[in-house]
Amino acid sequence: MKKVLVVDDSLSVARQLEKIISESGDFTCVGHAKNGAEAIKMNHSENPDIICMDMNMPGMDGLTALRTLSVMDKDVKVVMVTSLGGVGDKFTEALKLGAKNVISKPFETDNVLRILREL
Amino acid sequence: MAVKFFGQFLVEQGLVSREALISAIELQDQKNLKLGEMAVAMGYITQADIEKAHNAQMSKDMRLGDLLVEMGFLTLTQLNDVITRQKNTHLYIGEALVQIGALTSENLQKHLADFKADQAQYVSDGIALPPGVANSKIWEMTADLTYKMITRVLDLQFRPGKCALTETLAPNFMMAAMDFNGDVEARYLISVSEGLQKTIAKAILREESVDGEPAEVLEDTVMEFVNVVCGNVAAKASQMGVIMNINPPVTIRPPAAGLPVPEGHTALCFPIHIEDGDKMELILLIKK
Numbered sequence: 396m397k398k399v400l401v402v403d404d405s406l407s408v409a410r411q412l413e414k415i416i417s418e419s420g421d422f423t424c425v426g427h428a429k430n431g432a433e434a435i436k437m438n439h440s441e442n443p444d445i446i447c448m449d450m451n452m453p454g455m456d457g458l459t460a461l462r463t464l465s466v467m468d469k470d471v472k473v474v475m476v477t478s479l480g481g482v483g484d485k486f487t488e489a490l491k492l493g494a495k496n497v498i499s500k501p502f503e504t505d506n507v508l509r510i511l512r513e514l
Numbered sequence: 515m516a517v518k519f520f521g522q523f524l525v526e527q528g529l530v531s532r533e534a535l536i537s538a539i540e541l542q543d544q545k546n547l548k549l550g551e552m553a554v555a556m557g558y559i560t561q562a563d564i565e566k567a568h569n570a571q572m573s574k575d576m577r578l579g580d581l582l583v584e585m586g587f588l589t590l591t592q593l594n595d596v597i598t599r600q601k602n603t604h605l606y607i608g609e610a611l612v613q614i615g616a617l618t619s620e621n622l623q624k625h626l627a628d629f630k631a632d633q634a635q636y637v638s639d640g641i642a643l644p645p646g647v648a649n650s651k652i653w654e655m656t657a658d659l660t661y662k663m664i665t666r667v668l669d670l671q672f673r674p675g676k677c678a679l680t681e682t683l684a685p686n687f688m689m690a691a692m693d694f695n696g697d698v699e700a701r702y703l704i705s706v707s708e709g710l711q712k713t714i715a716k717a718i719l720r721e722e723s724v725d726g727e728p729a730e731v732l733e734d735t736v737m738e739f740v741n742v743v744c745g746n747v748a749a750k751a752s753q754m755g756v757i758m759n760i761n762p763p764v765t766i767r768p769p770a771a772g773l774p775v776p777e778g779h780t781a782l783c784f785p786i787h788i789e790d791g792d793k794m795e796l797i798l799l800i801k802k
Contacts, residue, residue: 404762405734405737405738405741406730406731406734407715407718407719407731407734407735407738408738410719410731411718411719411720414720451741451745451760451761451762452762453762477745478516478741478742478743478744478745478746478748478760479745479748479749479760480516480518480522480745480749481516481517481518481519481522481745481746481748481749481750481752481753482519482745482748482749482752483519483521483522483752484752486519486521486522487521487535487536487539490525490532490535490536491536494532495532496525496526496532497522497525497526498526499516499517499518499522499526500516500741500742500745501516501663501666501667501742502516506526509528510526513528
């Protein structure tokens with residue numbers, strides 16, 4: 396079962412994602428980081444296969460963390476989760492920095508799982 | 515379910531790879547000349563003129579085209595010629611994907627039709643603002659998208675009230691706010707009653723009951739709703755050529771007397787009548 400780390404400053408989004416991930420049968424949620432800096436630490440301690448990370452967070456934001464993770468850990472697959480997915484520049488920047496895909500909010504369970512299963 | 519641009523739709527649906535999309539965007543970057551580059555290519559100005567205008571932009575909050583006209587490097591007619599040429603020669607993302615071999619022309623047409631059908635739910639229905647409000651199209655779109663997200667995300671039946679200017683933000687159980695900056699500056703606020711906060715929490719958390727949930731979680735769900743709406747507003751605005759950056763949301767507990775509108779701002783209030791009598795308002799505090 397693939398391990399997923401959720402990174403979001405919003406408790407409610409983390410709850411939604413953790414529920415979708417843990418009920419899927421294919422993935423297990425190994426933790427919840429509240430910002431980019433925590434994500435980098437938890438990537439080291441929890442060694443997830445996939446990171447689902449918000450873009451817009453106080454403290455270290457998602458794109459900054461993505462930049463660091465892309466250099467530090469070539470194996471982890473990062474998917475950005477954001478309400479800004481439809482802003483073309485943000486979407487492109489995330490892909491260029493190494494994100495495997497971008498999930499736009501509001502999201503649907505089927506779409507989230509399809510994207511995670513394709514990784 | 516969200517506002518998207520075509521390239522994102524294609525990658526999300528697995529119709530093109532992320533590598534192909536990045537290559538197509540790089541091709542667009544090469545082919546689509548910026549305004550200054552196009553003006554140079556058309557022989558209207560020199561590179562040195564652009565550099566002078568860029569230096570002037572450091573102290574003047576103006577678009578490059580307007581500044582080139584103000585500094586006498588371009589006439590208004592020439593500026594319009596440049597903009598027209600940019601539009602007429604623009605390489606769209608779908609065409610770029612065909613050029614690099616990631617899509618066929620036939621598939622492009624089919625995927626474009628599917629994309630338009632997916633995004634039809636976000637086409638504006640038209641909302642009337644009081645006269646004299648600057649950037650009215652942006653604020654009409656903001657209200658329209660809020661209504662659509664109330665239906666799609668919260669699954670609530672409601673009737674939008676008439677938009678009016680206000681001097682005081684009426685008291686309510688809580689407000690969640692998010693600031694926009696970029697080409698326009700404003701604060702987006704959603705004001706909700708206690709009952710409505712629970713309704714929003716149930717929808718966002720996808721739970722039958724939120725009894726026993728901490729207040730922090732209930733507040734967070736309203737902030738998340740605001741985040742979803744504002745992110746999609748920023749996406750729609752970028753399609754309209756307007757940059758709107760968003761900041762992390764915050765909560766406000768308004769006092770019983772309400773909150774005065776800060777100086778230098780126009781406040782637009784959009785009452786939202788929910789079917790069981792719960793109170794909700796969208797307020798836009800727009801910097802003058």
